[in-house]
Amino acid sequence: MILKYSWTLRVLVIAAAVSLPAFSSIFTKKKYENPISKNTQQPDKVLFDKAMHDIEHGRYEIARLTLNTLINTYDSSEFLAKAKLAIADSWFREGGSNGLAQAEAEYKDFILFYPQMQESAEAQDRICQIHINQMTKAERDDTQARVAEQECKKVIEEFPNSKFAPLATQKVRDIQEVLAGHEVAAGDFYMKRGAYPAAANRLDGAVNQFPLYSGSDDALLKAGEAYLAMDKKRFRQQAIADFSKIVRDYPGNPRIVAQAKRHLTDLEAPIPEPNPEALALLKYNKEHYVKPSLVHREISLFITGAPDMSHAAQKGEPTMTAMKSPIPVSVPVQVDTASAGQGTGAPGSGSNEVSVQTLSGDSNKLDQSPDARKAAPAGAAATDAPAATAAPPPSNHAKDIAAAQAERAKKAKKAKKTSKTTAEPASSTTTTQSGQPASTDTTAPATPPAAAQTPPVQPPPQS
Numbered sequence: 001m002i003l004k005y006s007w008t009l010r011v012l013v014i015a016a017a018v019s020l021p022a023f024s025s026i027f028t029k030k031k032y033e034n035p036i037s038k039n040t041q042q043p044d045k046v047l048f049d050k051a052m053h054d055i056e057h058g059r060y061e062i063a064r065l066t067l068n069t070l071i072n073t074y075d076s077s078e079f080l081a082k083a084k085l086a087i088a089d090s091w092f093r094e095g096g097s098n099g100l101a102q103a104e105a106e107y108k109d110f111i112l113f114y115p116q117m118q119e120s121a122e123a124q125d126r127i128c129q130i131h132i133n134q135m136t137k138a139e140r141d142d143t144q145a146r147v148a149e150q151e152c153k154k155v156i157e158e159f160p161n162s163k164f165a166p167l168a169t170q171k172v173r174d175i176q177e178v179l180a181g182h183e184v185a186a187g188d189f190y191m192k193r194g195a196y197p198a199a200a201n202r203l204d205g206a207v208n209q210f211p212l213y214s215g216s217d218d219a220l221l222k223a224g225e226a227y228l229a230m231d232k233k234r235f236r237q238q239a240i241a242d243f244s245k246i247v248r249d250y251p252g253n254p255r256i257v258a259q260a261k262r263h264l265t266d267l268e269a270p271i272p273e274p275n276p277e278a279l280a281l282l283k284y285n286k287e288h289y290v291k292p293s294l295v296h297r298e299i300s301l302f303i304t305g306a307p308d309m310s311h312a313a314q315k316g317e318p319t320m321t322a323m324k325s326p327i328p329v330s331v332p333v334q335v336d337t338a339s340a341g342q343g344t345g346a347p348g349s350g351s352n353e354v355s356v357q358t359l360s361g362d363s364n365k366l367d368q369s370p371d372a373r374k375a376a377p378a379g380a381a382a383t384d385a386p387a388a389t390a391a392p393p394p395s396n397h398a399k400d401i402a403a404a405q406a407e408r409a410k411k412a413k414k415a416k417k418t419s420k421t422t423a424e425p426a427s428s429t430t431t432t433q434s435g436q437p438a439s440t441d442t443t444a445p446a447t448p449p450a451a452a453q454t455p456p457v458q459p460p461p462q463s
Contacts, residue, residue: 043074044070044073044074044077044078044079045079047066047067047069047070048067048070048079048082048083048086050066051063051064051066051067051070051083051086052086054066055086055089055090055093058093060090060091060093060094063086063090064087064090067083067084067086067087067090068087070083071083071084081110081113081114081117081119082119084106084109084110084113084114085110085119085122085123087106088103088106088107088109088110088123088126089103089126091103091106092107092126092130100130100133100134103126103130104127104130107123107124107126107127108123108127110123111123111124118162120159121155121158121159121162121163121164121165122162122164124151124154124155124158124159124164125152125155125164125167125168127151128148128151128152128154128155128168128171129171131144131145131147131148131151132144132148132152132171132174132175135148135175135178135306135307136305136306136307137178137305137306137307137308138178138179138181138182138184138185138307139181139182139185140305142178142179142182145175145178145179145182145307146179146323148171148175149172149175149176149179152168152171152172152175153168153172153320155168156168156169156172156320157320169318170312170314172318173212173312173313173314173316173318174309174312175309176210176212176213176312176318176319177210177212177213177214177309177311177312177313178307178309179210179323180206180207180209180210180213180215180216180219181213181215181307183202183203183205183206183209184202184203184206184213184215184218184219186202187199187200187201187202187203187206187219187222187223188222190202191203191222191226196226196227196229196230197226197230197328197329197330197331198328199222199223199226200223200226200227200230200238200328200329201325201326201327201328201329203219203220203222203223203226204219204220204223204238204242204326205325205326206219207219207220207223207245208326209319209323209324210319211249211319212312212313212316212318212319214285214311214312214313215311216249216250217246217250217252217253217256217257218253218256220242220243220245220246220250220260221242221243221246221256221259221260223242224238224239224240224242224243224246224260224263225239225263227239227242227329228263230330235329236267238329239263239267240264240267240269243260243261243263243264243267243269244260244264244269244271244272246260247260247261247264247271247272247273247274248272248273248274248275248278249275249278250278250282251274251278251279251282252282252286281313281315281316284314284315285313285314285315288314288315289310289311289314290310291310292308292310
């Protein structure tokens with residue numbers, strides 16, 4: 001009975017949340033954020049006021065027609081920039097995938113034409129909000145979250161003195177909470193299936209890229225355990241680094257801290273002291289945490305599918321660099337052969353990056369000598385072969401190919417000459433009495449004697 005009433009209450013809450021905006025829009029109007037305070041009877045002012053009245057009452061198409069009339073008729077009006085921004089605002093209020101796409105295009109055009117106006121910062125903030133509204137949960141596709149992060153960073157970088165910069169900073173923290181959750185979800189997926197190198201790579205990468213993530217301590221604990229599951233002796237230092245970072249920088253969860261200390265004790269590693277700055281940041285975020293309401297949780301769970309950003313940090317500098325996926329530790333790192341020849345190379349140094357080298361000198365080097373692709377660069381010492389043994393010089397395929405072609409041409413010419421001699425025998429020409437030349441073939445081969453023919457056997461007469 002209690003379960004039945006709880007589900008009934010949940011359904012009533014959802015129904016009230018869905019129907020409340022519809023009823024409120026009937027009896028109230030949403031005031032436009034950028035009003036014009038001048039009270040004049042200029043025709044462009046009259047058109048602008050009429051468009052604002054239509055936007056506030058949801059007549060977006062009529063408002064856009066009025067604003068376009070203002071822009072096309074009064075090209076030197078003082079309301080020109082405001083009208084262009086109002087068109088973008090009308091698309092933003094209309095919503096939907098088509099409306100948000102049109103709003104983003106209009107906002108970008110406004111920033112392009114009026115980059116020095118204060119409203120450009122507002123336009124860029126609206127572009128950021130457009131992609132935030134389309135974000136999904138951390139376990140799903142993170143495309144919109146990545147685009148939203150880039151657009152919000154533009155507000156901070158291009159308009160640092162505007163009133164929207166602090167708001168954009170908090171939005172970046174919220175978005176990075178979702179992005180870090182996406183990486184941790186992928187790490188958990190690999191962890192459950194025993195793919196420990198991929199799991200450690202994703203979990204460590206999430207914490208290193210987004211240090212303000214609320215679940216960093218749990219991610220580091222799983223990453224350290226993944227290193228121990230791979231090879232306790234080989235990846236001992238990586239595991240110690242993760243467990244030490246939990247105790248030092250993320251001491252908020254006593255259970256996770258106790259597990260990290262136990263792992264450090266088993267690995268015979270020192271246990272660090274908590275960082276005072278990390279404790280102060282943890283205390284601030286805990287005091288300013290706002291728990292989502294029941295209505296918000298029900299709507300986000302059953303209707304919108306929006307991500308939960310309530311646990312995002314409220315203080316701290318977000319990461320402003322682009323995310324770069326690290327290389328798993330199980331992948332062998334290419335050793336710098338030039339440094340190894342000088343005695344400075346060591347296992348683990350170098351990189352796995354793909355590099356392109358331009359051949360100096362003749363541009364047809366690869367066509368003439370294909371082995372140049374396999375030849376080691378000049379000055380590089382061989383790491384596998386002994387120093388006293390010299391590598392054999394590469395064979396010149398071009399000369400071999402040219403010699404073979406010349407030999408084939410010579411044989412073809414000789415065969416052609418022989419066939420021509422046998423096809424055209426020598427002949428002597430004589431003149432007959434009638435004046436016509438008569439040729440006598442002196443080299444004609446003798447006719448072989450006719451073979452003795454055996455008469456056919458006649459069948460016996462029938463009686």
